[in-house]
Amino acid sequence: MNSQELAERPGGFRAALVVDDHPLFCEALAMTLKTVAGIERVETAGRLDAALARLEAEPAPDVVVLDLNLPDVTGFDGLIRLKAAVPQVPVIVVSSMADARAIGAALSAGAAGFVPKHSPREAFRTAFAALRAGQAYVPEGYIPCADPSAPATEREEAIQRLTLLTRQQAKILQLICEGKLNKQIAYELDIAETTVKAHVTAIMRKLGVQSRTQAVLMAREASFDRLLPDA
Numbered sequence: 001m002n003s004q005e006l007a008e009r010p011g012g013f014r015a016a017l018v019v020d021d022h023p024l025f026c027e028a029l030a031m032t033l034k035t036v037a038g039i040e041r042v043e044t045a046g047r048l049d050a051a052l053a054r055l056e057a058e059p060a061p062d063v064v065v066l067d068l069n070l071p072d073v074t075g076f077d078g079l080i081r082l083k084a085a086v087p088q089v090p091v092i093v094v095s096s097m098a099d100a101r102a103i104g105a106a107l108s109a110g111a112a113g114f115v116p117k118h119s120p121r122e123a124f125r126t127a128f129a130a131l132r133a134g135q136a137y138v139p140e141g142y143i144p145c146a147d148p149s150a151p152a153t154e155r156e157e158a159i160q161r162l163t164l165l166t167r168q169q170a171k172i173l174q175l176i177c178e179g180k181l182n183k184q185i186a187y188e189l190d191i192a193e194t195t196v197k198a199h200v201t202a203i204m205r206k207l208g209v210q211s212r213t214q215a216v217l218m219a220r221e222a223s224f225d226r227l228l229p230d231a
Helices: 003-007 023-036 048-055 077-085 100-108 122-132 154-162 167-177 182-189 193-207 212-221
Strands: 015-019 041-045 063-066 091-095 113-116
Touching (some): 015 048, 023 041, 048 063, 048 077, 063 077, 091 100, 154 193, 167 182
Parallel strands (some): 063 091
């Protein structure tokens, strides 16, 4: 979603979906969104699959608030798959992993904003005000790690390529990363094996790789362990 679409979003942000597997945090965040961000209705989901299922229903929420660390995702996979499913819905990442590299990677993966979990509740007021003005929100003091004119790192390039995948392709790539064969993927997704093969071909083309192994390695490039400081 670009800045003009955010600024022109009719009715503003009235309904939100919070995706986090900690019930107490969900409850506190729902109260915060209603109190300081003007959200009238807040739904919650504890896993990415549950969030994606909710997003298939109508009406869709106006905004998604996403914790990156979920039981059924690895790294930025959840954010990438959410954006593939509902590219028109802005996603605000709320995470305890809030160094400059994590923030930059989330923005590269399509996040409309990033609020560290330790932030005061007023940060959400500021974040939603920025979104309503058609601007991305980043924490005060955030400084990008790299020179914008410098070539993209391998991680940045991987994230950018992964964002090209459709929702179905992202799901199939996740299953490939789990070691599933085409026949198993076809059974799990209830589609023909030839359809899986076609998706795998499209995935490799979008990622610019020649094999399933290379696709898995690119997906892992977007994982959290790539953002941890060197020992």
